[in-house]
Amino acid sequence: MRPSLLGGVPAGVGERLCTIKGRLPPRRDVGSVASQGSLALHLLTGRVLSPETPEGLRVTERTGIFAGDDPFAIARAWLGEAERTEPNDPSAIALATVDASGLPNVRMVLLKEIEAQGFVFYTNYESSKAEELDGAGRAAFVMHWKSLRRQVRVRGPVERVEGPQADAYYASRSLQSRLGAWASRQSRPLDSRGSLLAEVAKVTARLGTNPPRPPFWGGYRLTPLELEFWADGPFRLHDRFRWTRGDVDSDWTVTRLNP
Ligand SMILES: Cc1cc2nc3c(=O)[nH]c(=O)nc-3n(C[C@H](O)[C@H](O)[C@H](O)COP(=O)(O)O)c2cc1C
Numbered sequence: 001m002r003p004s005l006l007g008g009v010p011a012g013v014g015e016r017l018c019t020i021k022g023r024l025p026p027r028r029d030v031g032s033v034a035s036q037g038s039l040a041l042h043l044l045t046g047r048v049l050s051p052e053t054p055e056g057l058r059v060t061e062r063t064g065i066f067a068g069d070d071p072f073a074i075a076r077a078w079l080g081e082a083e084r085t086e087p088n089d090p091s092a093i094a095l096a097t098v099d100a101s102g103l104p105n106v107r108m109v110l111l112k113e114i115e116a117q118g119f120v121f122y123t124n125y126e127s128s129k130a131e132e133l134d135g136a137g138r139a140a141f142v143m144h145w146k147s148l149r150r151q152v153r154v155r156g157p158v159e160r161v162e163g164p165q166a167d168a169y170y171a172s173r174s175l176q177s178r179l180g181a182w183a184s185r186q187s188r189p190l191d192s193r194g195s196l197l198a199e200v201a202k203v204t205a206r207l208g209t210n211p212p213r214p215p216f217w218g219g220y221r222l223t224p225l226e227l228e229f230w231a232d233g234p235f236r237l238h239d240r241f242r243w244t245r246g247d248v249d250s251d252w253t254v255t256r257l258n259p
Contacts, residue, residue: 066229
C-alpha cells in the first residue's frame with residue numbers, strides 16, 4: 001500500500017483532494033471567497049453550500065452559532081447547548097498555567113460562572129495551580145465538547161475571587177465537598193487514602209455541619225483579552241473566529257482564522 005501524505009486519510013481520497021485543489025481557479029479569478037468555498041465543497045462533497053442555507057452562511061458571515069457582539073453571551077449559549085448534549089461535566093475546562101521556570105502545566109477544573117467580563121472557577125489557594133496562577137498573573141483554558149464538535153479558547157489575566165462571591169459558591173456545595181475542601185492539602189504529598197479520610201473525620205468533628213469557607217480555598221477570575229470560537233467543519237475546513245482586545249475597556253476585534 002502506498003503511504004498517504006494526508007496521514008489518516010486514505011490514499012484515494014488524498015489524490016481526489018489534490019486533483020480538485022489543482023483544478024480550482026486562483027482566488028483573484030473568482031467572484032468571492034464565498035463562491036470559491038462553495039465550489040470547493042461542492043466538488044468534494046456533492047453538497048452545495050449556498051449563502052441561503054445556514055451551513056453556507058457560516059462560510060461567509062459570522063452568523064448562526066457565531067453571531068453576536070458579546071463573546072460571553074456566545075460562550076454561555078454554547079455551554080448551554082453542551083449541558084444538553086455532553087454526557088459528563090460540560091463545564092470542564094483544561095486550565096493552562098506556567099510555573100516560575102516557564103514550564104507549562106495543565107489540568108481540568110470546572111467552570112462555575114460566566115460573568116459579564118470574566119470566567120470563574122474555584123480551587124485550593126495552596127495548590128500548584130494557585131502558585132502558578134498567582135505567580136504569572138495570567139492563564140489560558142480551553143473547553144471542548146465532543147458532542148458538539150466545538151471548542152472555546154480563552155486567554156488573559158487572572159485574579160482571585162474571595163469574599164461574599166466565594167462564600168456564596170462554597171455554601172452552595174454539598175457538605176461532603178465543603179468538608180473535603182478543608183481536609184485536602186491539594187497538590188501536596190499524601191501517604192495514604194486512610195490519612196485523607198482521617199483528616200475528613202477530624203474536620204467534621206471540629207467544624208460540624210456548617211463549615212465556613214476555608215481561608216485557603218476560593219475562586220479565580222480569568223478576564224479574557226482573547227477568545228476563540230471554533231466549530232468543526234466538513235473535511236477539516238473548520239470555522240474559527242478570534243476575538244481580541246488590548247485591555248478590558250477596549251472594543252473587541254473579531255478575525256476569521258484559517259482552520
Ligand atoms: C473533570 C474534572 C474537574 C475538576 N474540577 C476541579 C475544580 O473545579 N477545582 C479543582 O481544584 N480541581 C479540579 N479537578 C482536579 C484537578 O484537575 C487537579 O487534579 C487538582 O486541582 C490539582 O491540580 P494542581 O496540582 O495543578 O493544582 C478536576 C478534575 C477533573 C478531571
